[in-house]
Amino acid sequence: xxxxxxxxxxxxxxxxxxxxxxxxxxCSRPAEWVIELxxxxxxxxxxxxxxxxxxxxxxxTADSLQRARTAMRLQRDLNINMAGIALALDxxxxxxxxxxxxxxxxxxxED
Amino acid sequence: MDFKDYYEIIGIKKDASQTDIKRAYKKLARKYxxxxxxxxxxxxxxxxxxxxxxxxxxxxxxxAYDQLGKNWKAGQDFNPPxxxxxxxxxxxxxxxxxxxxxxxxxxxxLFGHDFGSTRSAGQRGQQRRAYNARGEDHHAKVLIDIxxxxxxxxxxxxxxxxxxxxxxxxxxxxxxxxxxIPKGVKQGQRIRLGGQGSPGMGSAPAGDxxxxxxxxxxxxxxxxxxxVYLDLPITPWEAALGATVKxxxxxxxxxxxxxxxxxxxxxxxxxxxxxxxxxxxDFYVTTxxxxxxxxxxxxxxxxxxxxxxLSYNPRSALGV
Numbered sequence: 001x002x003x004x005x006x007x008x009x010x011x012x013x014x015x016x017x018x019x020x021x022x023x024x025x026x027c028s029r030p031a032e033w034v035i036e037l038x039x040x041x042x043x044x045x046x047x048x049x050x051x052x053x054x055x056x057x058x059x060x061t062a063d064s065l066q067r068a069r070t071a072m073r074l075q076r077d078l079n080i081n082m083a084g085i086a087l088a089l090d091x092x093x094x095x096x097x098x099x100x101x102x103x104x105x106x107x108x109x110e111d
Numbered sequence: 112m113d114f115k116d117y118y119e120i121i122g123i124k125k126d127a128s129q130t131d132i133k134r135a136y137k138k139l140a141r142k143y144x145x146x147x148x149x150x151x152x153x154x155x156x157x158x159x160x161x162x163x164x165x166x167x168x169x170x171x172x173x174x175a176y177d178q179l180g181k182n183w184k185a186g187q188d189f190n191p192p193x194x195x196x197x198x199x200x201x202x203x204x205x206x207x208x209x210x211x212x213x214x215x216x217x218x219x220x221l222f223g224h225d226f227g228s229t230r231s232a233g234q235r236g237q238q239r240r241a242y243n244a245r246g247e248d249h250h251a252k253v254l255i256d257i258x259x260x261x262x263x264x265x266x267x268x269x270x271x272x273x274x275x276x277x278x279x280x281x282x283x284x285x286x287x288x289x290x291x292i293p294k295g296v297k298q299g300q301r302i303r304l305g306g307q308g309s310p311g312m313g314s315a316p317a318g319d320x321x322x323x324x325x326x327x328x329x330x331x332x333x334x335x336x337x338x339v340y341l342d343l344p345i346t347p348w349e350a351a352l353g354a355t356v357k358x359x360x361x362x363x364x365x366x367x368x369x370x371x372x373x374x375x376x377x378x379x380x381x382x383x384x385x386x387x388x389x390x391x392x393d394f395y396v397t398t399x400x401x402x403x404x405x406x407x408x409x410x411x412x413x414x415x416x417x418x419x420x421l422s423y424n425p426r427s428a429l430g431v
Contacts, residue, residue, distance in 0.1 A: 004289055005118050005289060006265050006289045006290065007288055007304055007307070008291050009290060009291070009302035009303050009304040009305075009322065010294060010303045011295075011300065011301075011302055012295050012300060012301045012302070012303055013295075013300060013388065013389065013390070017257070025245065025247075025318065025319070026248045026250075028247060029249065030298060062300070062301065063187060065301065066150050066299060067126050067319075068300075069250070070146045073144075073145075073146055074144070074146060077140065077144055077157075077225075078137075078140060078141060078144060087187070088147075089344075091146065092146065098345065099149070100335055100367065104334070104335075104340070
């Protein structure tokens with residue numbers, strides 16, 4: 001019988017931070033690409049005291065990964081430029097929030 | 112294997128110009144992009160579009176596809192006729208992009224590895240970085256039940272990853288992993304499994320595997336972040352007189368106190384009964400007053416008694 005091995009991963013929750021390098025690897029993109037997203041305001045590194053704001057020391061929250069992956073797919077699939085990506089990400093987030101609110105209202109209105 | 116009508120997929124006529132094809136594709140690609148569309152089939156639709164465009168944007172592939180004949184209908188059982196692509200000169204213009212794994216069997220049978228023999232194996236597909244390079248990270252979805260987020264669980268997932276074999280051919284390798292789903296996960300969160308991505312080149316480490324958590328839809332509960340929502344039916348007398356009722360939660364049933372004169376649609380909060388993360392979510396109950404049917408004499412008599420003895424006009428505020 002094969003022994004069942006259960007892998008234990010790391011849950012990337014609100015407290016988890018990712019390094020610039022981890023974010024790059026997870027999106028298969030070079031650091032310059034992530035830096036461009038930050039310059040465009042599409043991603044924001046976690047605030048630190050000014051001393052530590054070297055790019056190589058940037059840290060990102062786990063939901064930056066979601067945004068960066070979406071950015072990567074939008075660029076790859078739809079050929080959108082960085083400014084367009086930043087706009088699309090903000091609009092998508094807004095749509096998400098509105099849809100969640102709509103669902104809540106619809107649920108109480110049903111039946 | 113089903114025949115695929117690429118023109119129908121992009122929604123254009125067979126004699127459409129390359130510009131028309133491009134315009135129609137771009138429009139649909141924006142509409143069905145899985146990051147943009149909420150359509151349940153968006154991902155499938157987007158892949159299908161990509162495949163159709165892959166063929167129609169390339170004049171060589173389009174011409175080859177066209178000469179299969181006009182009599183094929185989408186969904187018909189299809190086998191490529193022998194030497195179907197004879198007489199076409201393929202120069203391998205580098206039109207095929209993306210991962211091979213994304214295309215249908217139909218596409219593969221026509222434009223798979225043998226199509227355009229002048230194309231070299233290394234020209235497309237994965238970019239191979241030289242020497243010591245860290246393996247690529249992989250991403251996969253894992254579907255769980257809401258209850259799993261309350262109790263924790265383990266899930267076995269099967270992954271297909273294209274890998275190069277000794278002769279340099281791409282093969283799809285299957286592997287199964289058993290993964291612990293920790294208590295307290297929420298929709299869209301990721302679990303990182305170090306070293307479970309692609310193997311590294313040379314002495315470099317393997318990449319990581321990221322699993323994105325997705326909840327299966329539940330017949331009772333709805334999840335938003337760490338909060339969980341439930342519609343709770345109550346009787347008119349429970350609403351009017353107050354009561355303590357049993358309420359199901361994914362963590363097990365709890366007792367909920369309904370105050371006297373609770374209206375329908377009232378939202379009640381059970382603190383920290385949502386998903387048990389570090390900051391636990393809340394459980395929200397929306398009351399729904401349901402009327403007992405008046406389909407026998409006894410029930411009708413009770414309703415009539417209320418009618419006679421209660422002076423209640425819910426429309427008094429409407430001025431009628």
